[in-house]
Amino acid sequence: MITKRNSTQSLFFDLECIAPDLLNNDSFYSRMHAYGDVFLKDEDYAPLYSPDTGRPGIPPSIIAGVLILQRNDEVSDYEAIEKLKYDLRWKYALNLPLDYEGFDRTVLVKFRSKLIAAGLERVSFDNLMKLAVEAKILSPENIQLADTSHILGAAAVQDTYQLIRSAILGALKQVDVKPANLEKYREGKADIDWEDRCQRAGHLKELVADAREVLNAAEDTEAKDHEAVKLLRDILSQDINDKDEIIKGTAKDRIISTNDTEMRHGRKSSSKRFDGHKAQIAEDLESELITNVDVIPGNAHDSTGSVELMTEQEDILGGRPRTLMGDGAYGTADNRADMEEAGIEIISKVRDDSSPDKYSKSDFKINLEQNEVTCPAGHITTKYSYGKDNKKRRVRIYKFKAGLCNECPHKDKCTKSGKGKAITLNYHEAKLQKARQDQQSDEFKALYPRRSTIERKVAEMMHRHGCRQARWIGRVKTKLQLLLAAAAVNFKRLGKIAPQVLVPAG
Ligand code: SF4
Known part of the structure; x- marks a missing residue:
């Protein structure tokens, strides 16, 4: 049976009267004290409880509030329970009397499991999103940003x-x-x-x-x-x-671990590795509110799940986000095709793989209409055969004559093959060509540098709110960790940019 808070109940202790100087009205705790009930509501958690059986327990809004404070302060379950009992700021944030004794930390463990089992892990995050949508801060028309960062798995890697x-x-x-x-x-x-x-x-x-x-x-x-x-x-x-x-x-x-079978070896760069998962984070460009999070395998490509990252927001935003801006990882031909199919425009650079001492595909001019490829030495070929790409799709391979290449002064920079240079087209080559053209426009050049805004948000999630380290086993629980941290981050952000949004209606 759900136990709801009694909002008329007078508190045994009022910190505002006794020690007003201890309070910083701009602090996270003061905002939680004033506006916590706007996004932490007992009734949202009713599906976790039997309607008429069971003993009265702890109001779920208090447990959910502890989970948010826990992510804000980046503390363990044990520390959270200690803070709930002894930290005046936590009692103040949750509107609890001074003599509130708290509860056992297993309550947090069980509550999180019940949230996941009931599919309610997004409640606090979504409630804040809804407030931002009602205040017209978020809308499907807004440009969103996306980026990934690694999360170290909670389990030890085993040999x-x-x-x-x-x-x-x-x-x-x-x-x-x-x-x-x-x-x-x-x-x-x-x-x-x-x-x-x-x-x-x-x-x-x-x-x-x-x-x-x-x-x-x-x-x-x-x-x-x-x-x-x-x-x-x-x-x-x-x-x-x-x-x-x-x-x-x-x-x-x-x-890599029998304790967390979803952890994978991943790469931060060509030389740096990690073991765990990757966080996908989407942010609204203008308001800098987090609009969605996901956890993908540590060895997945950075664009994995980016379509779902956008489409999952559809119900709350009242429409599918129209535009996503991300770094070159999101600008692969396949991701462009997937996004286009979902009706989402992608703003991203096509990764340039050229180097000063070696020609790459981007040094060749590909004219799909004329059906020809021009090499850096100015030679044109229209000869092609078919091959298969890494997804076993049929793609064209243009070939330059062996005699031409073997006598070419650029050969060392161009090809090691004695059979002539070959250029393999992408399955979505036309999309790549168009993207390369678009990224030369003034509009793109003015907008694209703003993509880096999301790097600050990712750093805030990873370093300030402890998302670099998975607290729990598995991707589902790690996603819950990210959602709770994102709710804490958005609550702070809304308090800063639009505090009026947090005032309860009426
Ligand atoms: S090696 Fe062949 S393809 Fe490369 S620049 Fe020379 S002629 Fe052109």
């Missing part, structure tokens, strides 16, 4: 030995078999000399043999399709070859 051992233990809960080394696995990391290659190889053979025994036992039973058994099968196939040795190199989409 192949740890992955197999942990997956065996997980799968054994579903299968009736007792591998020879079961007790050793339960004790933790094997007690061998890890510097010794032979001992490592011997241990691996034991592990793989036991893993195969577990998988064989699962065959022809219902356990075969259980997630834990599937995980063991996936780990073996991604890390172990036919000779029961560790595969050299990294398998595509490799699982």
Whole structure:
């Protein structure tokens, strides 16, 4: 049964009367005190409670308020509960009496799980969005920005030995078999000399043999399709070859932790790696309010999910956002095509892959109407054949004659092939050509530098509100973390740019 706050209940303690000097009216806590009930309403959480059974409990608006304050102050569940009990600012922000004792931290854990199970993880964020839409601060016509940043996963990365051992233990809960080394696995990391290659190889053979025994036992039973058994099968196939040795190199989409199977190896740059997920963040260009967030795999392309990032806002904005501006990662031909199909214009630069010492495709003039390609030396070819791109789609490959290229003074800069230079067109080449043309316009040149505004917002989310580190396991919970942080960030922003929006109607 839901317990609602009694708004007429007089507080045992009024900080404004006793210690007004302690209050900063511009602070996050004072704004929460004054306007928190505008976006944290008990009735929004009614689906989490039985309408007529259960004991009276804690009003959900208080728990939701703690989750927002937690993201604002970037504290753990334990610290949040301590603050709720002892920090005057938190009591003031949530309009709680001085002697409010708080609750157990498991309440936060259960509340978050219930939010996700009921699909209510966006409530506080969406409530603030609705206020901004009603005040005409946000609309589908506004230009939005998008950017990604890495999130470090909450679980520890495991090596192949740890992955197999942990997956065996997980799968054994579903299968009736007792591998020879079961007790050793339960004790933790094997007690061998890890510097010794032979001992490592011997241990691996034991592990793989036991893993195969577990998988064989699962065959022809219902356990075969259980997630834990599937995980063991996936780990073996991604890390172990036919000779029961560790595969050299990294398998595509490799699982790196049995505790968070959604974490992936990702790259911040060509030389810097991370382990975890990526945050997708969209922002309104003018108001700088966050309009949506998502969590995509750490190894996904930065444009992944950018269409959904926009279309998810449709109901709240009262229409689909018309324009998205992002860096070159959003300007790939495929993303342009996907966006166009969704009715969203993309403003982004086509990435220039040219370098001073090597010609690239962008140094060749491609004339699709005339069906010809001109090389940097001024030679024209109209000869082409067909090949397949990385998505197995049919694309044209234009070829320059071997004799011409082999005698060309630019050859070293142009091609290593002795068979003549080949230029492969993109499946959406026409879109790339148009984008290259558009980015030369004065309008584009004036607007595009404003894209960097979102980098400040991403930095605020990552560094000020702790989104660089996932607090919880899995992408769904990490997205909840981002939504709560985004609600805190937008609440601050609305208080700054349009405080009148936060005043309750009437
Ligand atoms: S190597 Fe061939 S394609 Fe390249 S610039 Fe010379 S002639 Fe043109």
